Amino acid sequence: MKANEIIDVLEKLGQSSYNRVLIEGEWGIGKTKYVEDFTKDYPNSCYISLFGQKDIKTIIQDIYFKLIANDDIGGKFKKRYTDMAGKLNKIDFSIYGFSLTIPLLGDIYKAMEKELSQKDTYIIIFDDLERKHEELGLKEIFGLSDSLSKIKGIKTVLIAATKHLDADNESIFFDYKEKAIDRTYFIEKYSDNAPVEILGEEVWETLSGLTEFFSFKNLRTFQKIKLLILEVINTLGQNVFSDKFTKEDVYRMCFATIVFNVEHNGKMILMDEKMRRYSESESAIVDYMCAYIMKNSLDNSMSKSVLFHIKRLYE
Template sequence: MDDNKKGWVFMNQKDLSDALVDQLNKSRRVTILVNGGWGIGKSHVVSDVGNGRLSEKQMNFIHLSLFGMNSLDEINKNLKREYLLSKSNQDETNMVKGMKAVFDNQTTRSVISHLSEKYIGLSIDPLNLLPLKLGDKFIVCFDDLERKSPNLPMDEILGLIEEISLKCKVIVIANEERIKESDLDWPIYKIFKEKVIDRTYTIDGLMDITVKKIIEEQMPGDDKFISDIRNTIFDFFIRHSIINMRTLEKSIAFVMDLRSRCNLDSVLTTLCCAIVNEDSLGQDLYSFSQKTRGKKDDSFYTKYSLRPNYEQLLLELLRFYSTNRLDDNKVKHYLNPNKTECELLLEELQEGHLKNETTLLAHFASVKQNLKVNNLKFFGSSEKLLYVLIHLQLCKNWFDISYDMNELKEWYLNVIVQLAQNGKINNVENIKLIYNQTVPFLNTFLDQYELAIQEQSGEYYLKKYTEYFDNKDYNSCSEIVHKHPGLILSIIDNLDLVAKDICTRELFAHLRLIVDISFRDKTNVHPLVEIRLSNLLHQTNDKVIKHRIKSLQS
């Protein structure tokens, strides 16, 4: 143990809390020093005791931070202000109640000060008239002693604390290691401590139960997802023996910020905590983002048991931590390496209630840009584009997001034609049934969608028909024409083959099917078939060919 620390009482949060409760309950007057490093949880424990564990004892707890205080007058005014606002000040006199009403109105205080200076030549702040009636039921806590203004002499503020300690119970919260850095303040502080302080408690670590409590308070929720994130943060801080409460709170805040942009897993959560911890230690974050080099003990990845292949992910999180800018796709592709950008975007829209307006506006901008440049690869299929547009509209309806779906119309009507694929028509009616009540533009869009699918369907089967025909697979050609008679107009030229010597039995059977379907279904192409056959009949003198043509006409 360091010689400077001999005689100090070392404890964790629970030890300190129990000791404070014990001392404050049994002592009529007591002055306690709570010492420890910054971020260790001193103020948290003291406030928890004053506002929580002692509240049943009807104790009045007044907390005053000395951070930046420049004068005793400023301290006194702030002390009286906290006195007025203390929650359990039940026995106020009428004067105090009146003063409290005056204090609550800054304008009234200024008017009184101005009038008093004008008529009696003396500026009076009503707050200075308030008697500070302390007693056994009051605890005054002076926090951040080491952070007082350099303009305020240490002996003056310690004299005030000593004066208050004669009227009530006092807690002083300080970081003695920081006070030692001042050659002027430290000697005075040591004299004061010996004369006034009854108990010194030094807190030197975060308890597991305290870490867990803070995490649960700041990340409430019973679902497994939240529970897993909480457990990851807890394990990180316990495993690495991190005792700074501010680092813990900052880590939780950073994790929750990232969660508002994307889903999380244990690796992302660990990276968030590691980044905040390195920042708290004053490290150069980007130097730690490099792959393992040299001594492994000096590596960021080894230190936090991470794989070096997380380098790009780490860099992206560092950028988010430093600039609040995040390439969502890089993080999402890490979480879902086998999913396309469109699939990831659709998942985000389907979980719109878990996101924020900024994220949804970014999704809208992404869809708009990909539609504008006809990025067919992004959407992949007409169905995916359809569902993306539907969920954009639903998010707009549900959350009143400020984007205009009409901005997309010019482009999605063009893109849908190019993306339409066969076999999707049956889904259209189901989509109408499910979404039509909440998506006003859906009927127009679905009509265009269905038309595009039908047109694209014809192009697809014409291509297949041509492939089969070139390979003389006439049976497969007949199956396509039977299912899609609308193709006859595109293949009517094939009837000319009936007048050629290459007309085999199989080809003739296929041509007969074409004519039969056009006659039977009374399609728009029926008159054209009749004219085509009549022209062929008049163009030939070959009796065999005439017989073939007449066979097709009969």
């Protein structure tokens, strides 16, 4: 699946028989962007990042706030949130086998559901599973997800890059996955329009042909290209550009700089290994970037003298 298809999955989840879903994909592929886009347009949902979370109580407080502090619900529910949040400290959360008992959350959801004219499914999305604090157990998260999904009308979604779980959590994840997850969706590629959305149409028109020679998996590469372009243009100023020195050449040189330093870790991996031994000088690297990354596409070949400085600026 492509990252933009996450929205379709979440939109159909309300009518689905699945209650506990996992969306799996590598870092930087666009998972969070499309999840957040969905929650902005779908009021019966909330987004919870597990990044750095240390305990279940804090997560539940976050869920309470997002369920009850919703502007559509009304002031009296915001007051009720304050009352209930205070009681959280008096509740003894305990694990029975695989689930957590959270009757209070169920009561609040039912009360809220009763007051609302609509009774749509409420989707709770937990992102950054692999970035949780080490003090928060993976079993606890699975237990919370399982317990929430047993409340009528609530669906839970876990977003993760399980490749980045440490050894202990990876073992727990695969031991409990079958019990804790009804359906897994694998995100293998960013959406087709993601690069142009990041870079803008003008830059993308110049770079799209070059990107076809490479296999990028992380959208942060395009974000770094955009930031470097902005930095270089701000440094040079708008008045330096002409038919002999074009903005398009700056776009290409910034692209080459990021590909070489970020994607290829500063190594001339596109060149034959024997040739690399004789091409380690900085001028040789600049020639390499022009020939192997930019495919000699500069409007003015003399512009590569600027590439030396752009490379230095970034490094």
